[in-house]
Amino acid sequence: MQQTHTEETQFPNTPKRNPSSKKQKKPVKDVDNKMGYLFLSPFIFGTIAFMLFPMMYSLYLSFTDFNLVGSPQWAGLANYKEMFTNDPVFWESMRVTFFYAGTAVPFRLIFALLIALVLNRVVEMVGIYRTLLYLPSIVGGSIGVSIMWRQLFGNDGAINSMLESIGLSGHSWLGDPNTAIWTLVILYGWQFGSSMIIFLAGLRNIPGIYYEAAEVDGGTPLQKFFRITLPMLTPVILFNVIMQVIHGFMAFTPAFIITEGGPVNSTLLYVLYMYRQAFQFFDMGYASALAWVMLLIIGIFTAIIFKSSDYWVHYDG
Structure with a gap:
């Protein structure tokens, strides 16, 4: 008792240590963490419920025989074996999709870059021009625009009417296997607004x-374009290439509405074939296997583009 009294006399202004002071701060921190998780919970729940779980379930279905009615029956690698060895339509859809992505993506990017170069020199009313040119990207993937495009290139459409007005004969653009795919390529290039911005x-x-x-x-x-503009623009080109390659491989609505995959499967894009297997033939197991093959293809192409960027993408500084 005497020692304690002596310490208090020598240091009268020294605050007393409260051994429970550290414990009092923890509840505040815990409350902050709980509030953070509470605000994050919709995103976390949405990611798990609508992304991770469907992906994992589709991976499981790709190894099963499932017709949307009964229970999935385990089939092992049968779907993948059927796909690569005994399904010529799969290879045809793959060929069409690679041709579509290989032509439509460069066409859109080149056209978008040219329009952006023109707008970059415009000073007056550039906002109006930019908005008007961006509109096709907003409505371009809609069903209404696809129906309009089908009417435009139909036998009695505006394209043939214009040709006949100048003395040229019309053409069955959507009925000819050599030209049907090009109508879809032109539509994809017309939706250049997002890349242009x-x-x-x-x-x-x-x-x-x-x-x-x-x-x-x-x-x-x-010389300015190739020595200054293009090298300085390569990071933006990299981003646009990756995004448009993914969109090109995942194209569905134009082929489904305009040509329905015809004629003779000349516009049967991969996603349209996957849709048919799932919702027309009710072979969900096979459709899931097709989806994972496409995911693998997109992943490989994305990795190749990223790896090649070390040789052609230049960053300022």
Whole structure:
């Protein structure tokens, strides 16, 4: 008792240590964590319920025989074996999809870049032009636009009417296997607005001092484009290429509405074939296997593009 009294006398202003002070801070921190998890719970629940669980269940279904009515019956690798060895329509849809993505994606990106270069020079009313050119990307994937496109290229459509008005004969654009796929490619290129906006933002971020230095050195517009604009725009090109490749492989609505995969499967895109297997033939197990093959293909292409970016993408600084 005497020692304690002596310490209090020597240090009268020293606050007393409360051994439970640390424990009093923990409940506040725990409450903050719980509130954070509470606000995150809709996203976490949505991710698990609508993404992770369906993906894992479809992976399981890809190894089963399931017709949407009975219970899934385990089939092992039968679906994948049937796909690669005994399904010529699978290979035909794969060929059509690769051709579609290989032509439509570059067509859209090149067209979007050209329009962005033009808009980058426009000063007055650029917002109006940008909005009008972006509209096709908003409505381009809708069913209504696909119906309009089918009427436009139909036998009695506006395209044939214009050709006949100048003395040329019309053509069955949607009935000819050689031209049907090109109508879908043109539609995909027409929806260039989203890529154009991204390209335009990238062009606006290129410092003007580079172009001023090129003018002093006597650089031509073509030299400026290939020596300054294109290298500085490569990060934006990388992003657009990846996004459009994914969209190209996943295209469905135009082929489903405009051509229904015909004629003679010339526009049978992969996702349309997968849809037929799932909801027309009710072979959900086989459709799930098709979905995972497409996921693997998209993953491989994305990885290749990312890996190749080390050689052609240039970052400022």
